Amino acid sequence: MSLWEDMGCSGKRVLILHHDDLGIxxxxxxxxxxLGFPTGSVMVxxxxxxxxxxxxxxxxxxxxxxxxxxxxxxxxxxxxxxxLVDAAGFFWSSVPEVWQHADxxxxxxxxxxxxxxxxxxxxxxxxxxxxxxxxxxxDIAGRLVEIARRRALPVTMPENIDDLALPxxxxxxxxxxxxxxxxxxxxxxxxxxxxxxxxxxxYIDTLSQLRPGVYHLLHHAQVPTTEGRQLGxxxxxxxxxxxxxxxxxxxxxxxxxxxxxxxxxxxYRQYHP
Amino acid sequence: MSLWEDMGCSGKRVLILHHDDLGIxxxxxxxxxxLGFPTGSVMVxxxxxxxxxxxxxxxxxxxxxxxxxxxxxxxxxxxxxxxLVDAAGFFWSSVPEVWQHADxxxxxxxxxxxxxxxxxxxxxxxxxxxxxxxxxxxDIAGRLVEIARRRALPVTMPENIDDLALPxxxxxxxxxxxxxxxxxxxxxxxxxxxxxxxxxxxYIDTLSQLRPGVYHLLHHAQVPTTEGRQLGxxxxxxxxxxxxxxxxxxxxxxxxxxxxxxxxxxxYRQYHP
Numbered sequence: 001m002s003l004w005e006d007m008g009c010s011g012k013r014v015l016i017l018h019h020d021d022l023g024i025x026x027x028x029x030x031x032x033x034x035l036g037f038p039t040g041s042v043m044v045x046x047x048x049x050x051x052x053x054x055x056x057x058x059x060x061x062x063x064x065x066x067x068x069x070x071x072x073x074x075x076x077x078x079x080x081x082x083x084l085v086d087a088a089g090f091f092w093s094s095v096p097e098v099w100q101h102a103d104x105x106x107x108x109x110x111x112x113x114x115x116x117x118x119x120x121x122x123x124x125x126x127x128x129x130x131x132x133x134x135x136x137x138x139d140i141a142g143r144l145v146e147i148a149r150r151r152a153l154p155v156t157m158p159e160n161i162d163d164l165a166l167p168x169x170x171x172x173x174x175x176x177x178x179x180x181x182x183x184x185x186x187x188x189x190x191x192x193x194x195x196x197x198x199x200x201x202x203y204i205d206t207l208s209q210l211r212p213g214v215y216h217l218l219h220h221a222q223v224p225t226t227e228g229r230q231l232g233x234x235x236x237x238x239x240x241x242x243x244x245x246x247x248x249x250x251x252x253x254x255x256x257x258x259x260x261x262x263x264x265x266x267x268y269r270q271y272h273p
Numbered sequence: 274m275s276l277w278e279d280m281g282c283s284g285k286r287v288l289i290l291h292h293d294d295l296g297i298x299x300x301x302x303x304x305x306x307x308l309g310f311p312t313g314s315v316m317v318x319x320x321x322x323x324x325x326x327x328x329x330x331x332x333x334x335x336x337x338x339x340x341x342x343x344x345x346x347x348x349x350x351x352x353x354x355x356x357l358v359d360a361a362g363f364f365w366s367s368v369p370e371v372w373q374h375a376d377x378x379x380x381x382x383x384x385x386x387x388x389x390x391x392x393x394x395x396x397x398x399x400x401x402x403x404x405x406x407x408x409x410x411x412d413i414a415g416r417l418v419e420i421a422r423r424r425a426l427p428v429t430m431p432e433n434i435d436d437l438a439l440p441x442x443x444x445x446x447x448x449x450x451x452x453x454x455x456x457x458x459x460x461x462x463x464x465x466x467x468x469x470x471x472x473x474x475x476y477i478d479t480l481s482q483l484r485p486g487v488y489h490l491l492h493h494a495q496v497p498t499t500e501g502r503q504l505g506x507x508x509x510x511x512x513x514x515x516x517x518x519x520x521x522x523x524x525x526x527x528x529x530x531x532x533x534x535x536x537x538x539x540x541y542r543q544y545h546p
């Protein structure tokens with residue numbers, strides 16, 4: 001029996017609706033509050049990471065962050081790892097630079113610090129995932145899984161890794177890590193590259209066609225304020241907010257069995273006592 | 274001859290109009306751009322610190338930051354100094370906690386890192402001052418002055434330290450440090466506690482009454498956006514923005530000889546070759 005079977009997911013269309021990049025701006029946090037869906041993950045190195053609060057309506061994980069890809073806001077590691085930063089002390093601005101430079105021990109310490117920091121702020125961390133996929137270098141992914149297992153936290157494990165445009169050499173090691181992780185995989189539905197102009201239709205069409213299975217739909221909804229528009233891809237974020245506020249999209253979302261990572265974590269802890 | 278005399282300030286009403294807390298929010302940065310006055314200092318641990326840019330129209334220093342006094346955004350040191358942070362890894366939320374806990378070596382490393390980081394981003398740092406006065410514990414102030422001297426940077430040195438509500442025991446050591454610093458003092462005019470409801474009148478009355486001397490008028494102008502209003506004292510910041518945009522206030526400001534820290538730095542470097 002797999003975890004998903006234990007949780008009664010077999011034969012059903014099950015959806016974790018996941019808000020990425022929480023904490024990066026006030027505008028991203030406000031979209032989370034406005035939409036009212038519980039699940040998302042937090043970029044702990046951001047100044048607004050701790051502004052979300054945590055209560056019975058939230059289902060927040062750590063969006064493990066190892067890059068600082070925007071001109072602003074700029075992000076720094078919580079730990080001092082020299083291999084994690086550029087000359088000005090910020091995280092590398094691209095994922096390949098992380099893969100090239102990051103020392104595995106320093107990356108591991110940073111991942112742990114991000115989890116500890118969010119937890120110390122009173123957030124009951126429900127899961128881990130990896131911002132921009134920077135944590136998918138196989139040794140970093142292995143360390144992430146090891147840290148997650150030690151803390152009995154679920155990690156988002158994509159079924160469809162061939163969609164991630166990773167270096168070929170990552171593929172087999174990643175498949176081995178995921179196979180040994182004791183955590184079942186799910187299918188990522190990434191809204192990021194959907195057309196911003198008619199994202200509503202894209203959501204409805206894409207979701208309507210999904211067959212039974214466990215899905216992790218990730219979006220980046222943000223209110224298009226002056227602050228929010230500092231992120232170069234703000235139109236994609238606004239499009240997610242508008243689509244997820246739309247009654248037609250909400251109707252299609254309502255056809256899924258909704259799942260939270262808090263529920264996954266609970267089952268995981270029974271499964272791996 | 275003092276530096277001020279060298280600079281031709283004798284007998285004149287000279288004003289450094291200083292924008293505090295730059296970088297803390299997009300809204301604070303936008304107020305800086307909207308007002309068009311060159312001088313201010315940057316909270317380097319903030320995500321938006323590097324969003325200001327630096328060119329011939331800017332006169333930016335490091336607003337040395339050792340506290341994280343807002344619920345959000347939360348700030349962390351650039352260095353890992355354990356004595357500088359609370360249990361969640363953020364700077365202490367109050368100045369007395371900094372004074373109680375900060376190890377002088379860790380504080381010194383953090384000050385240097387903040388200067389290095391802003392400079393590495395291409396900002397030509399013109400001066401140093403201390404956010405919330407956390408750097409006024411005498412040994413930290415001494416270290417700040419020592420770092421500044423080594424880098425030939427002016428430090429903001431208040432003439433009127435009795436206005437700062439410091440512990441009595443700080444007074445004599447601070448006076449000694451300032452006397453030995455080789456940098457003349459100036460009179461701080463702090464708008465922070467001026468009435469927000471009629472700050473325009475306060476500016477006009479206060480500035481009109483100033484006699485010849487060198488003044489550092491510090492303000493916290495911010496645009497009152499949703500993001501800006503996350504800072505609990507946003508109304509004071511909005512009041513500064515409105516007052517400094519007012520033609521009557523601008524007329525009174527025009528009666529002063531304007532001074533930048535870039536000019537002070539240039540004179541200081543000739544004076545202490």
